[in-house]
Amino acid sequence: MRSLKRTIKFSLSMLVVLVTVLAGAGCQRKNDSANSNQSSTSQSSSSSAIDQENQKSQSEESEQSSVSEVVYWNAEKAGKLADFMVGWGAQMNQTDYVQLGSGDSQQKGDIGQIDYINNNRVAVNEVPVTVEWSTDGNGQADYQIVDSYIYWAENAVNPIFYLFTLQNGKAVVLVSKQNQGNEANLLYTHPTENVDLQNGFASIVESE
Template identity: 45%
Template sequence: MKRKSWLVFGVMVIILAGCGATEGNTKGSEKSANATTTTTTASATAKSTSSKTSTSTEVSETSNDSSSSVTASTTKETESSVAKKQSSTLWDNEKANVLADFMASWGKTMNQSYNRFSPGHNTDLYGLRLPDTVLSGNWTMAVDGQPVSVAWSDDGNGNADYQLVAVYSDAENATRMGEAHVYFFTLQNGVPKVFITQQNQGNPDNYLYFAETQNMELRNGFTNIVKNGQTDTASKTAPTENKITNVKQAYEHLRAKDNYNDDLLYNDMGEGNDEYGHYWQIKIASKEWRAQGGTGTLAQVRVYENGDIRDALELTEMY
């Protein structure tokens, strides 16, 4: 009996031990599963957070790029608008003042003194009040012998053939007939052009004849002012020694060639260019012959920048 009881007890212990091991394994499995679940959840959460952060960063970067793009676009549009406005401004008070400074400097290099004129404030060219006489239509501006329309313009725009933006003359300072110069600074469809007249006689058509100046410094100076609002100050230098740059120097050159003959008179007939270069055409007359009732005209000559003198009609070299 006792042996049987112990056997039964042993079997029961074994069964109970097996049950305990199973329960322990089950609980261990549950713990492992819970741990795995926790790890998976944490990983998913981390990925989700990372994804949200990445998405947020991308959105922020996209927003910044868009903002920068809009700012850059706005800046370009503003710069373009300003540039367009500046390019459309052909003439204004600032450019007019730059021209005034340029003419004061340029006049000195020519041994001339120029004043500024405008509608209502006229120069007197041998009885013609300019620019009003032309602007009113009492006299007609003629270019290369052909009548043209001209109108005063504060901004360089208008419907006339030429828009007159400035007038300069040394007529008030000229001491002899034919020495006065009147310059019309104009724009023809936006193109700068400087015209000169020294006309001292009337005509049946009441034409005031102009020619485009051949003085390159004056032409280039005005062009630079119109296009850039400034002129090249490097060009404002004193005349090169032994180079004739204006009509007064041409007179002195002729006087020297004529041994300073007091009987001779010199009258400026204008300036121009030919195959020999830039010249001043001058009429030579005799005081004695004039006193006898004639015109006293002896010759017309062209005095060139290099000092050469040629007959104006035959272009043969003289002296």
């Protein structure tokens, strides 16, 4: 009888131990599963944030690329301007306009205007600005100069010097009639009041 009681007692003890072990294992599996889910969620959130940042960066690069790809000026448009100046000059009874570029200092009609430009010594409406020569109308200066023409009639006191520029992508024709230097060492210009010349240049810039 005592042996049977010991056997039953031992069996109950083993059953309690087994239940305890199984319960602990179940809790551990739940904890492991919860931790795994949390880790997976964290990794997913991190991956999503990285993807969003990459997409944002790619979008910004695409926008910057689109802006930098705008070409306002080229050799074909320069040819159109040359033809336009012949016709427009004839209408103005000014048939001897001479084209000047960055390397044309001291050419016919030039008394230093090109040097002023090359040395970045230009004022617009008496306010000093930054200028630069540009082959496509893009640049970092206030005004990008894509071409220039000068006319100096025989026996005339002042030349007529036109700068064909882009300001933030907008066509602007600047004019100067300066015939000598000054203490400020600046080439003074202002936007032309000749509507036909301004509109003609703008049309060429906007053309395909």
